[in-house]
Amino acid sequence: MAETTDILVEEPILEVRNLQTSFFTEKFEVKAVDGVNFAVPKGKTLGIVGESGSGKSITSLSILRLIKNPGKIKGGEIIFKGENLLDKTESQMRQIRGNEISMIFQEPMTSLNPVYTVGQQISEAFIIHQNMSKKEAMLRSVEMLELVGIPSPKQRVKQYPHELSGGMRQRVMIAMALACDPELLIADEPTTALDVTIQAQILELMEELQDRLGMSTIMITHDLGVVAETCDYVAVMYMGKVVEYATVKDLFKNPKHPYTVGLLNSLPRHDIDLGEEDLTVIQGSVPAPDQIPEGCRFAPRCPFASDICQERLPHLEQSEDGNQIRCWIYTDEWDGDPEVNVNGKRTS
Amino acid sequence: MFTFIVRRIIQTIPVLIGVTILTFSMMHLIPGDPAQIMAGESASPDQIELMRDRLGLNDPLPVQYFDYIRGVVTGDLGNSIRSGRAVSNEVFLRLRPTIELAVYSTILSVFIGLIAGVFAAVRRGGLADSFVMIVALFGLSLPNFWLGLMLIQYLAIGIDIFGINTGWFAASGWGTWQQQVLPVLTLGTAGAAIIARMTRSSMLEVIDQDYIRTARAKGVKERVVIYRHALKNAMIPVVTVVGLQFGTLLGGAVLTESVFAINGLGRLMVDSIRARDFPIVQGGVLIFALLFVFVNIIVDVLYKFLNKRIDLN
Numbered sequence: 001m002a003e004t005t006d007i008l009v010e011e012p013i014l015e016v017r018n019l020q021t022s023f024f025t026e027k028f029e030v031k032a033v034d035g036v037n038f039a040v041p042k043g044k045t046l047g048i049v050g051e052s053g054s055g056k057s058i059t060s061l062s063i064l065r066l067i068k069n070p071g072k073i074k075g076g077e078i079i080f081k082g083e084n085l086l087d088k089t090e091s092q093m094r095q096i097r098g099n100e101i102s103m104i105f106q107e108p109m110t111s112l113n114p115v116y117t118v119g120q121q122i123s124e125a126f127i128i129h130q131n132m133s134k135k136e137a138m139l140r141s142v143e144m145l146e147l148v149g150i151p152s153p154k155q156r157v158k159q160y161p162h163e164l165s166g167g168m169r170q171r172v173m174i175a176m177a178l179a180c181d182p183e184l185l186i187a188d189e190p191t192t193a194l195d196v197t198i199q200a201q202i203l204e205l206m207e208e209l210q211d212r213l214g215m216s217t218i219m220i221t222h223d224l225g226v227v228a229e230t231c232d233y234v235a236v237m238y239m240g241k242v243v244e245y246a247t248v249k250d251l252f253k254n255p256k257h258p259y260t261v262g263l264l265n266s267l268p269r270h271d272i273d274l275g276e277e278d279l280t281v282i283q284g285s286v287p288a289p290d291q292i293p294e295g296c297r298f299a300p301r302c303p304f305a306s307d308i309c310q311e312r313l314p315h316l317e318q319s320e321d322g323n324q325i326r327c328w329i330y331t332d333e334w335d336g337d338p339e340v341n342v343n344g345k346r347t348s
Numbered sequence: 349m350f351t352f353i354v355r356r357i358i359q360t361i362p363v364l365i366g367v368t369i370l371t372f373s374m375m376h377l378i379p380g381d382p383a384q385i386m387a388g389e390s391a392s393p394d395q396i397e398l399m400r401d402r403l404g405l406n407d408p409l410p411v412q413y414f415d416y417i418r419g420v421v422t423g424d425l426g427n428s429i430r431s432g433r434a435v436s437n438e439v440f441l442r443l444r445p446t447i448e449l450a451v452y453s454t455i456l457s458v459f460i461g462l463i464a465g466v467f468a469a470v471r472r473g474g475l476a477d478s479f480v481m482i483v484a485l486f487g488l489s490l491p492n493f494w495l496g497l498m499l500i501q502y503l504a505i506g507i508d509i510f511g512i513n514t515g516w517f518a519a520s521g522w523g524t525w526q527q528q529v530l531p532v533l534t535l536g537t538a539g540a541a542i543i544a545r546m547t548r549s550s551m552l553e554v555i556d557q558d559y560i561r562t563a564r565a566k567g568v569k570e571r572v573v574i575y576r577h578a579l580k581n582a583m584i585p586v587v588t589v590v591g592l593q594f595g596t597l598l599g600g601a602v603l604t605e606s607v608f609a610i611n612g613l614g615r616l617m618v619d620s621i622r623a624r625d626f627p628i629v630q631g632g633v634l635i636f637a638l639l640f641v642f643v644n645i646i647v648d649v650l651y652k653f654l655n656k657r658i659d660l661n
Contacts, residue, residue, distance in 0.1 A: 066564055098566035105565075110558040115580045115656055128567050160656040176566065 012039035012079075013216045014063070014184055019076035021055075021062045030289040032058040032071070034240035037316060040184065040233075045210065045217040047231035047248070049224060049263065053286050055240040056220045057106075060186045063218075064103060065093050080184070099129040102177035106189035108169035112161035118145070118172050119157035125179040144175040149205060167198035171205070178209060185210070186218045191226065203230055224267055228252060236260050239286060239297040242316060246323035256325045258302045261342055296328065304329060306336030349652075356648055360641045367637040371630045372416050376409075378626060385624050386429055420634065426627035430620075435631040439613060443635065445522040446612035449604065450597050450639075452532045457539030458590060462579075464540070465547025465586075470574060472552060480544065487541030492600050496534040496607035503530060520609035531608045535600050539593050546589050550582040557581070584655050591647030595640050 021033035033055045040046045048056045062073050065085065078085040080101065085093065097103075105111040113121060122144055123137035132140065138157065145153035148171040161169055170190060177185060187206065191199035207230055210217055219230055227234055227248065234251045236244040236259065244257040255261045262282035284301040293299055299309040308328050316326040328334050329342065383399040384391070391399070400406050404415055419425060425435035468480040499517075506515020518527040554560065555578055563577040564570075602614035609615070613632055620628035 064565055066561060094567045094569065096567070097564070098568075103565040105558060105562060107558050111562045113559040113563065113577055113581070115654065116577075124563075124568065125566050162657050173562075176562075 011042045013042045013081065014040040014218075015077075015079040016059070016063070017077040017079065019059065019062060019078065020074040021058050021067055021071060022074050023071045025070065028290050031240050031292070033062060035076070036235075036237070036240070036242050038235045038242055038245055040216050040218055042216055043214055044232040045219055045230055047219045047221060047227040047234040048237055049221060049227055049234060050237035051222060051286060053239075054237040056222075056237050057188050059237070060103065060188050060218060060220050063186060064097055064101060066097075066103075095129070098125050098177070098182075099180045100182055101184045101186065102180070102182040103186045103188065104170070104173050104177050104190045106192050108166050108173055108193060111173055112169055114161055117158055117160055118164070122157075122172070122176045122179055125176060129180045140179070141175070144179055145172070147178070147209070148172070148175045150175075166194055167202065170194060170198075170202055174202075174206065174209070178213065178215075181213060182215055184216050184218070186220070188220045189222070190219075192221070192223070199226075206230070224263060236263070239292065241297060241326065242324070243298065243326045244324065245316070246325075250321065250323055256323075256330065256342065257298075257327050258304050258329075258342055259298050262301075296326075304336060304340055304342065306334075308333060308335045349649075352652065353645070353649060356645050360645065363641055364637070367634060368417060368420060369413070371633050371637075372413050374626060374630055374633070378624075385626075425631040425634070428620075428628050429625045430623055430628075435627050438616065438628060439631045439635055442611060442613045442616045444612075445610050446598075446601050446605065446614055447639070448528075449522070449531055449535060449601055449610065449612060450594065452528065453536035453539060453597055453600075454590065454594060456532055456536035457543055457593070460536070460540040461543025462547055462583075462586070464544040466551055466574065466579060466582075468544070468548045469551035469555065469582075477548075481548070484541040484544045487537045488545070490537065492534060492538065492603050493607050495537060496530070496604055499530045499534060500607070522608075522610040522612065527608075531604050531610060534607070535597060535604045538600070539590075539597060542593060543586060543589060546586050547582060550585050551578060554578045554582045580654065584651065587647055587651050587654060591644045594643045598636050598639065 016036055016038050019033055019036045020031065023030040023032055036055070036059055038046065038048070048059065050056050058067070058071070061067050063078055063080075063085065065073065065088075067073055073086060076086070080096070085096070088096070112118070119138050119141045122141035123132075123134065126132040126137035126140050127134065130137075142153045142157050145156055150156050150168060150171050156164070156168075161172070164172065174190075185206075190206065191202050194202060203226065206217070217230075219226065221227060231248050234244075234246060234248055235242045236251075236257060238259050244251070244255070244260050246256075251260065252264070255264055259282070262280070265280040266282065282301055283303070287293065287300065293310070294313075295311045296302070296305070296309040296314055299305040302309065306328070312328075314326050314328045314331065316324050317331065318324050319330070329336070329340055334340075378385075381396070381400075383396050383403055383405055386403070387396050387399040404412055407415070423436050425439070427433065428435055428438055431438065464480050464484065468477045471477045500519045502514060504515055504517050504519035506513045508514075516526070517529045518524065519530070521527045522531070555574075560573060560578055563573050568577065598614075601612065602618060604610070605612040605614040606618055613635065617629055617632040620626070620632070
C-alpha cells in the first residue's frame with residue numbers, strides 16, 4: 001500500500017511528500033523526520049503539533065533547507081508552488097528564503113543579531129530581495145514596525161535588540177519575516193518563550209496580518225491551545241512521522257489516533273470537571289533514537305496496542321472525510337478488541 | 349562617547365600610581381646599595397655617603413617617593429648614570445622604533461590571525477582546520493628569539509635554492525622595509541597564532557547562535573552571514589585579547605630588538621640593566637606601562653563600538 005499523498009486540499013501552496021531528514025552520528029542515524037506528508041492549503045494555517053523531539057522543528061527547517069551538518073535531507077519532495085525545493089540550487093533557495101517563504105523562530109531573545117539595530121536587520125531583507133537602497137529600506141522598516149504594532153517605530157528602528165522586551169523582539173521578528181510579503185510563513189513555536197499575556201497578543205497579531213496579507217502559515221507548536229485558536233488543519237507528529245492529519249474541528253471533536261487523544265486529555269479543561277485527577281498523562285516517554293520500535297512508533301506507550309502494532313508500522317490512510325490517520329485500529333487488519341474505544345466514543 | 353573616554357582616562361590614574369610605586373621600589377629592591385653602584389666600585393665610604401645625600405636616599409621613603417613623583421609629573425625622570433643625560437631624552441629618542449615595531453606586529457597578527465581563524469572555523473573539523481590549528485600551535489610555541497635567529501639565517505643571510513639566494517631582507521637595524529620585515533614577522537607570529545585560535549573558537553560559538561540561523565532564513569549569502577553577521581560578534585572577545593597581547597608584544601620587543609640590533613627602547617633597557625643604569629630602566633618601565641594603559645583605553649573604546657550591550661554610562 002502506497003503512502004497517501006494526495007491530500008484533501010485542492011489548492012495547496014506547499015506539499016511535503018515523504019520527507020526524510022536524518023542526523024548522522026558516528027554510531028547511528030537518527031531519523032528526525034521519517035517520511036512526513038502534509039499539505040498547506042493556500043491562505044490557510046496548518047498546525048504541526050507534537051512533543052519535543054517529534055521532528056516538527058526539523059521539518060520546518062527542512063522546508064527552507066536550513067538543515068546543518070551532521071543533518072541531511074535524505075529524500076522526499078517539498079513542492080512549493082508546483083516546484084520541488086529539493087531540486088533548487090543554493091542561490092535559488094536564497095531567493096526564496098525570506099522572500100517567498102519566511103520563518104519566525106522560537107527564541108526572540110537570541111534570534112536577533114545583538115550588534116545590529118532592529119532597522120538594519122529588517123532592512124537587510126528589503127536590500128537583498130527588492131534591491132532597495134539603504135535609505136529606502138530603512139523607511140520601509142519603520143512601516144513594518146508600525147504594521148506589527150510597535151509604538152514610536154521611528155525611534156525603535158534605531159535601537160538594538162537588547163533594548164527591547166521579548167514580546168517586542170518577537171514583533172520585530174515578525175516584521176522581518178513579513179517584510180517581503182511572503183506567500184508562506186513558517187512560525188516555529190513563536191509564542192513558547194513569551195509570557196502568557198504577550199502570547200495572546202502575538203497570536204492575534206499574526207492572525208490579523210495573515211488575513212490582511214493573505215498568506216499561508218505553518219504553525220509549529222506543542223500547545224494544542226494555540227492550534228485550536230489559530231489553525232485550520234492540523235498534522236500531529238510523533239517520532240518523525242505524521243500520525244494524524246485532520247481539520248481542526250474534526251481533530252478536537254473526534255480525535256482518532258490514541259496519541260492525539262492522549263495529547264488532548266493532557267490539556268487542562270474548564271468545561272468538564274475531572275475531579276481529583278485533573279489531567280491525564282501519556283505513559284512513558286519518547287524512546288531514545290537508538291531504540292526505535294519496530295512496529296508502530298507509539299505502540300510501547302499506547303494503551304490499546306495489540307500484536308500487530310508491535311510488529312508492523314501502520315500506513316497513513318485517508319478516510320472518507322478526507323482526514324488521515326496512521327493507526328491499525330482503523331484498518332481491516334486490526335487484531336485487537338473490535339469494540340475498542342479510543343476517545344470515549346464508539347469508533348466501530 | 350566623550351565622557352566615556354574621559355572617565356576611562358581618569359580610571360587609569362590609580363593604575364599609574366601603582367606603576368610609579370613599582371618603578372620607584374625598583375631602586376630599593378635591586379641588590380646592593382644604589383649609591384654604591386652609582387659611585388662606582390672603588391668609591392670611598394665618604395663618597396658613597398655624599399652620593400646617598402645627593403640621591404636623597406637618607407630621606408624617609410615617602411619623602412623620596414614624592415620627590416620621585418614630582419619629577420615624573422614634570423617630566424624629570426632623573427639622569428642616566430652612564431651618559432649623564434636626562435632619562436626622558438634618552439627614552440624618547442629610542443621610543444619610535446619600538447612603537448613602530450609593536451604597531452606593525454599588532455597589525456600583522458590581527459590581519460593574519462583573523463583570516464586564519466575564520467578560515468579554520470568555517471571548515472570546522474576539516475583538513476584545512478587541522479592544518480591551520482597545527483601551524484598556529486607552532487607559531488605559539490616557537491621562542492621569539494629562536495624564530496628571529498632562524499629568519500636571519502634563512503631570509504637575511506639566505507641559502508641558495510636552485511641558484512636563487514633567499515637573503516632578501518636585512519638582518520639588523522630599523523628604518524628601511526628590508527630591515528623591518530623580519531623583526532615584525534618575529535614579533536607578530538605568536539600574536540597571530542593566539543588571535544587565530546581565539547577567532548576560531550569565538551567564531552564556532554557564534555556560528556551556532558540563533559541569529560545566524562535567522563540571517564540564513566532571511567536569504568543572506570553565506571559569505572555575508574560569516575563576515576557581517578558572525579565575525580562582528582566573534583570580534584568582541586578577540587579585541588580584548590589584542591589589547592592584552594600588546595603587553596606581551598612590548599615584552600617581546602625587548603628580545604626582538606636585541607636579536608635584530610634595533611636601537612629601540614627594549615634594547616636600551618637591556619643594555620641599561622646590564623650596566624646597572626637603573627634610572628633608565630625605571631623610566632623605560634614607566635613608558636612601557638603608559639603605552640600599555642593607553643592601548644587598552646583604545647581597546648575599550650573599540651570594544652564599546654562592537655558590543656552594543658555595553659552601556660556608556
